[in-house]
Amino acid sequence: PFDVLVVxxxxxxxxxxxxxxxxxxxxxxxxxxxxxxxxxxxAIENFISVKHTEGPKLAASLEEHVKEYNVDVMNxxxxxxxxxxxxxxxxxxxxxxxxxxxxxxxxxxxxxxxxVPGEAEFKNKGVAYCPHCDGPLFEGKHVAVIxxxxxxxxxxxxxxxxxxxxxxxxxxxxLKADSVLQDRLYSLPNVTVLKNVQTKEITGTDKVNGITYxxxxxxxxxxxxxAGVFVQIGLVPNTExxxxxxxxxxxxxxxxxxxxxxxxxxxxAAGDCTDSAYKQIIISMGSGATAALGAFDYLIRN
Ligand code: FAD
Numbered sequence: 001p002f003d004v005l006v007v008x009x010x011x012x013x014x015x016x017x018x019x020x021x022x023x024x025x026x027x028x029x030x031x032x033x034x035x036x037x038x039x040x041x042x043a044i045e046n047f048i049s050v051k052h053t054e055g056p057k058l059a060a061s062l063e064e065h066v067k068e069y070n071v072d073v074m075n076x077x078x079x080x081x082x083x084x085x086x087x088x089x090x091x092x093x094x095x096x097x098x099x100x101x102x103x104x105x106x107x108x109x110x111x112x113x114x115x116v117p118g119e120a121e122f123k124n125k126g127v128a129y130c131p132h133c134d135g136p137l138f139e140g141k142h143v144a145v146i147x148x149x150x151x152x153x154x155x156x157x158x159x160x161x162x163x164x165x166x167x168x169x170x171x172x173x174x175l176k177a178d179s180v181l182q183d184r185l186y187s188l189p190n191v192t193v194l195k196n197v198q199t200k201e202i203t204g205t206d207k208v209n210g211i212t213y214x215x216x217x218x219x220x221x222x223x224x225x226x227a228g229v230f231v232q233i234g235l236v237p238n239t240e241x242x243x244x245x246x247x248x249x250x251x252x253x254x255x256x257x258x259x260x261x262x263x264x265x266x267x268x269a270a271g272d273c274t275d276s277a278y279k280q281i282i283i284s285m286g287s288g289a290t291a292a293l294g295a296f297d298y299l300i301r302n
Contacts (some may be wrong), residue, residue: 001026001087001099001100001101002026002027002028002072002098002099002100002101003020003025003026003027003100003101003102003295003299004016004017004020004025004026004027004028004100004101004102004103004104004292004295004296004299005027005028005029005030005088005090005098005100005102005103005104006020006027006028006029006030006103006104006106007029007030007031007079007090007103007104007105007106007107008029008030008031008032008036008105008106008107008108008238008271008273009029009030009031009032009033009034009035009036009062009063009073009075009106010031010035010036010037010038010106010108010271010272010284011036011038011058011062011271011281011284011285011288012036012106012108012270012271012272012273012284012285012287012288012291013029013031013036013104013106013270013271013288014029014062014063014065014066014285014288015270015284015285015286015288015289015292016104016106016268016270016288016289016291016292016295017029017066017069017071017288017292018065018066018068018069018071018292019288019289019292019293019296020071020104020292020295020296021066021069021070021071022069023292023296025296025299026072027069027070027071027072028071028072028073028074028098028100029066029071029072029073029074030074030077030079030090030092030098031073031074031075031076031077032076032077032078032079033075033076034059034062034063034073034075035055035056035059035060035062035063036059036108037055037108037109037110037272038055038056038058038059038062038281039055039056039059040055040129040130040132041054041055041058041130041132044058044281046280046281046282047281047282048282058281074092074098077092077093077094077096078092078093079091079092079093079107079241080092080093080241081241082103082105082241082242082245082246082267083245084245084264084266084267087099087100087101088100088101088102088103088266088267090103101266101299101302102266102267102268102295102298102299103266103267103268104260104268104269104270104288104291104292104295105239105242105246105254105262105267105268105269105270105273106269106270106271106273106284106288106291107237107238107239107241107273108237108238108271108272108273108284109235109236109237109238109272109273109279110235110236110238111129111130111231111232111233111234111235111236112231112233112234112235112236113231114146114199114231114233116199116200116201116202117200117201117202118201118202118203118204118208119202119229119231121202121204122202122204122207122208122229125204125206125207125208126202126204126207126208126209126227126228126229127202127208127228127229127231128228128229128230128231129230129231129232131154131155131158131159131230131232132158134228134230135158135159135162135163136162137228138159138162138163138227138228139162139163140163140164141163141164141226141227141228142163142164142165142166142167142224142225142226142227143159143163143165143166143167143226143227143228143229143230144166144167144168144169144211144224144226144228144229144230145159145166145167145168145169145229145230145232146169146199146229146230146231146232146233147168147169147170147231147232147233147234148168148169148170148171148172148174148175148176148177148193148195149175149176149177149232149233149234150176150177150178150181151232151234152168152170152177152230152232152233153168153175153177153178153181153182153185154177154181155230155232156168156185156191157181157184157185157188159230160185160188160190160191163190163228164190165190165191165192166188166190166191166192167191167192167193167194167211167224167226168185168191168192168193168194169194169197169199169211169213170193170194170195170196170197171196171197171198171199171216172195172196173195173196174195175193175195194213196215196216196217197213197214197215197216198213198214198216199211199212199213200212200213200214200221202229203223207227208226208227208228208229209225209226209227210223210224210225210226211223211224211226211229235272235279236251236252237251237252237253237254237272237273237274238273239252239253239254239273240252242254245264246262246263246264246267246269247262247263249275251275253273253274253275253276254269254273254274254275255274255275256268256269256270256274256275256276256287256291258290259290259291259293259294259297260274260287260290260291260294260295261294261298265298265302266295266298266302268291268292268294268295268298269291270284270287270288270290270291271283271284271287271288272284274287
């Protein structure tokens with residue numbers, strides 16, 4: 001069995017694996033996609049001491065750093081079940097069962113779906129989640145951003161510099177984004193903000209050609225012609241596979257203490273899959289280190 005088995009290969013998991021391996025204990029890391037969300041990120045300018053980098057480049061450095069140590073890296077493997085017996089068992093989609101004395105869960109998060117007709121059908125055919133990745137595909141075209149929170153307004157500001165026109169659709173009567181972002185947004189000439197509207201359908205034939213929404217004040221239905229829809233309504237933690245085994249918040253985030261420990265002894269968690277206050281690369285790396293040291297502490301006491 002492993003001493004520490006890390007599930008998830010994003011910034012949190014990579015950090016946890018390195019901290020664990022540096023203790024000279026048997027460490028493994030299982031990742032569905034090594035690198036995690038940063039693979040979908042363009043410029044990163046808030047990873048302290050690195051003025052500018054790009055997501056895939058940072059992901060490659062994470063992997064290179066992990067491989068400096070004696071870590072068993074199992075990439076392209078998805079965990080589907082966790083059970084605590086004599087050891088903690090992690091069952092993979094491929095049927096293999098990994099055993100470990102401690103586990104660090106660092107499965108991250110993913111963008112929330114809006115769940116209207118057309119969204120799934122036109123994914124990558126006009127429906128997008130990552131403005132940094134897909135924005136340039138819509139150069140000179142009309143797009144919509146669903147969601148008026150920070151991520152939605154950041155996306156709208158970003159896209160306005162690339163595309164012809166951006167329509168922001170917010171379900172609530174007010175935008176939730178920080179006022180500095182709203183000020184910036186309203187200063188742009190090619191942005192329309194629709195508040196108190198509900199997206200009804202993303203329309204298209206072979207690709208997106210428009211969006212239908214309902215004005216919640218009047219109940220009137222409207223249709224706008226456009227080429228792309230960016231869905232920006234928040235992040236969902238990748239924790240469904242844990243079922244009822246571990247305490248999670250109403251949002252599905254794993255509850256951890258200041259050592260990264262969950263409610264089950266020997267099981268720790270780090271990064272965007274936890275109830276940490278903010279979801280950032282530097283924060284997830286810090287919490288990965290915390291969880292690994294927490295796991296090591298647990299091992300020397302048990
Ligand atoms: P993730 O990066 O989500 O990694 C999760 C890992 O777990 C992945 O390897 C995944 O494949 C794996 N996994 C999931 N489920 C399973 C399973 N069942 N079995 C096995 N493996 C599994 N942060 C910044 O600080 N600066 C930025 O500029 C920035 N820009 C961003 C731009 C975009 C487009 C996005 C999406 C995010 C951005 N972030 C940024 C946020 C940052 O990427 C995250 O906070 C960070 O990646 C979280 O790291 P993590 O390791 O907790 O999770």
